[in-house]
Structures are given as C-alpha cells and as structure tokens.
Amino acid sequence: MRGFLASSIGVTCAAALALPLALSSGAVAATTPSASGTRAAGAVPGSTQSLPLSVLPYDRALRAPGEQGLTRREVRPFSLVGVVWDDPAAALEGRVQVRTRATGTGVWSGWQDIETHNDDHAPDPGTAEHDAGRLRGSTAPLWVGDSDGVEVRVRAESVRVHRAAVPPASAAVQAPLPKGMRLELVDPGAEPPPGGAPAEGPRAGALTAPSAAASAVNADLAPLGATAIPALGKKRTEAELIEARGGEADARVRPFIGPRPSIVTRKGWGADERLRESDFVYTSKVKAAFVHHSATGNNYSCSQAPSVIRGIYRYHVKSMGWRDIGYNFVIDKCGTIYEGRAGGVAKPVMGAHTLGFNTNSMGIAVLGTFGSAKPPAAAVDAIARLTAWKLGLYGVNPSGKTYLTSAGGNLYAKGKKVRLNVISGHRDGFATECPGRLLYNKLGTARTASASLQGR
Structure with a gap:
C-alpha cells in the first residue's frame, strides 16, 4: 500500500503504458439507445x-x-x-x-x-x-x-x-x-457482464484508456481492472498504513484506523468512463465526511443498486453538467460500499456533494430517501466501517470535531471557518433536509461505531 497518497498521474500513465494492447478506442457512443439493438456485446453505455x-x-x-x-x-x-x-x-x-x-x-x-x-x-x-x-x-x-x-x-x-x-x-x-x-x-444501461468481464470493449479483459486510468489510481489496493477492492483485517490495514508512511519510529504504536472494508469499484458497478472528464481533482486531505441520502426513493433491490448508481452518474454528468458523479462513495440498503467519483478511494478526491464544503471532505450517499423511512442498519454500519478506514488514513477521529472553511452557501459566508462534527450530515453545512431526518438521527450511532473500529 506504499504511496497510496502519491500522485495519480504517474500511476495512471504507467498503467496505460504497461497495457498498450489492452486499450480499445472503438467505444460505442454514450448516447446509444438501449432499445436500438446496436450496443456492443458487454457494453453498458445507456x-x-x-x-x-x-x-x-x-x-x-x-x-x-x-x-x-x-x-x-x-x-x-x-x-x-x-x-x-x-x-x-x-x-x-x-x-x-x-x-x-x-x-x-x-x-x-x-x-x-x-x-x-x-x-x-x-x-x-x-x-x-x-x-x-x-x-x-x-x-x-x-x-x-x-x-x-x-x-x-x-x-x-x-x-x-x-x-x-x-x-x-x-x-x-x-x-x-x-x-x-x-x-x-x-x-442506466445493461448490467456489467458476470465474472469480472469489462463493461467496455468487445474483448474479454480489454480496457479502454479511461477505464485503465480510473482503475490505476487504486493500483495499490487492487489489481488493474478489478471489480472490487478486497477487505483487509485490522492488523493488516494498520501494517499497510505504517508502510505507506515510510515506517514509524516505533511500529508497535498502532495507528487509529479501522479495517479496510470491501469496496465495489467503478468497474464493478459498470461506470462508462467516457462520460466523465478525463483528469482527477484532489484536495490536500480528508478532514470530514458528509452523509447524504440520494433522494432517489427506496423502491430498488440491492441487485439493482449498480443500475441506480449508473443512472445517478449519468444524470449528474449529462443532465446537470458536472465533471463526474458528485459523491465520493455510495452505500446501498444492504450495506454494500461503492466507489463514487473517480480518482482513487484512498485519495482526497474533490467531490460535488456539499455546496461550500467540498474541500478537504468526502461525501457518502446512502441510496434512498430517509425523511420518513428508517435507514437500514446495514447502511448505518457501512457508514461506520467506511469512515473508520478512510478517516483513519488521515489521522482523523470520527467522533471528534474539525474546522472547514466555507466556499459560500446559504448557511455560511465564503471564508468563514465553521466547526463541524467530523461525521456530519449534509444539513450541517447547508440548509437542506438531506440526509433525511431519520438517517441524520443515526449519525451519532455511526460516529461511536466508527471510533470504536479505529480502536479509540
């Protein structure tokens, strides 16, 4: 895991140079109608x-x-x-x-x-x-x-x-x-082919250049083209963090970090990487996590969650004009965690989730609407597991407080330093109902569980 916070540019270029024969430029147009019958085998454009x-x-x-x-x-x-x-x-x-x-x-x-x-x-x-x-x-x-x-x-x-x-x-x-x-x-397009086959390109194992780039930024965590980043136990997660930091003076002093959870990659949920902008944008660190609900309703099955995410992704980019999906991570009702905005799950990727507070934070969206519907326990648990790991990479206590500087919004003027819970709801940074009253009421539970997973 050495260098998990290193520049993504070198990793991406190295991966692309290492796989010249696997890259495919003959991609299907992103607006190909699903009912037209012209979609290439294994494609997921929508x-x-x-x-x-x-x-x-x-x-x-x-x-x-x-x-x-x-x-x-x-x-x-x-x-x-x-x-x-x-x-x-x-x-x-x-x-x-x-x-x-x-x-x-x-x-x-x-x-x-x-x-x-x-x-x-x-x-x-x-x-x-x-x-x-x-x-x-x-x-x-x-x-x-x-x-x-x-x-x-x-x-x-x-x-x-x-x-x-x-x-x-x-x-x-x-x-x-x-x-x-x-x-x-x-x-949202068809489901990705089973068995880890690619969502893009006609040949098994083929990756387009955008797909290789999106995967390469996670190269320290999973093989190129992987559909999921595997979970690690707590001791292994701690050891890899120590190694990534170049080794501590006393390796017996364990860092506060939770075990790395399994994360479905963009490849795993079938992201069409040609939709987004090609480069990645980073902030300097991750100091806070904002929890959202997607407000897409609760009428989906867990097997449909990748389709829901592909739909949100396309809506954010093609309809709303964003560079990529806005959230850094997405969690479904069964507690499965998905990679959101491209750039690397361990890196401080700039999102578009909380107007005014996207710098030095990450956004986690739970698929569903939770104003009057109770959030599933599995989803709350996933928030705790994800934040215990990701915040731990940056030495942040999930049950603590932090300061973020507002870039402007309807609650805080531009330049104002605001004291927030490290794990906050969207409504803490902006006057909104998000993440819904019942999910917001569970954030205390998530903070406590996350800190416990870190060993605090």
Missing part, C-alpha cells in the same frame, strides 16, 4: 432522453394556471427521471410529480413526487467545475425502474414575499417556474 416541458392546457378540475409538463406518452426505455432547467442559480419553488408505465406490463404508477430542492448538491463556487458554464438547475433524480411511458407535471407554489407598503407586510405570490425546463429520462 442513454438520456431530454424532453422540453410546455404549458399544459388549463383545466379547473385538474391543473393550475401555468402548470407545465408533458401529457402521457410512450418513450424509449428508461429507469431514472429528473427535471433540469437552464439557470443553476434559479430555484424551483413548486411541486414536480411524475407517473410512469412499467415496461412489459403496461401498468401505470400513481403520481410520485420528485425532490425539487437539489441546489445543495453542487461543485464549490470558484472551482473549474462550477465556473465552466455547463451547470444546470435540477431536481433530485428519482428511480422508477424499467419504464417505457411517462407523464409529468410541474406546478408553481405560492411563496411569502415581504412588502414594505401598507399591511399586511407580506403577501403570497406564485413564484415563476425556471426557464428551459426539460424532463430527463435516463437509461
């Missing part, structure tokens, strides 16, 4: 349909004036849905509801709400990712399963505004809907 919304005909019994959406229609297969608009700074003060038709059965779902307040997940102001001009406003994505029909409606809500004139001092007005709203229908 597709995104982007449909502009329009004002729906007024109906006193069914719709409010100015309501936008799409009437019921048949579309190409998809499994994840969201709404985006032109201005990332514009808030959608309203309600978004969708209903979908299940593929193969023709049965339509009831109306489902999509979480509209998603501006709290974003790259930090002043970063290249934030200022590149590609960002869009968006709802959270919602996982609906295999579907081939859709209907959506977006209704503005009344908001209270202050008026300095005669009483009353405030009045209810209908907020305008954002301009350029579009419905995004995401097909």
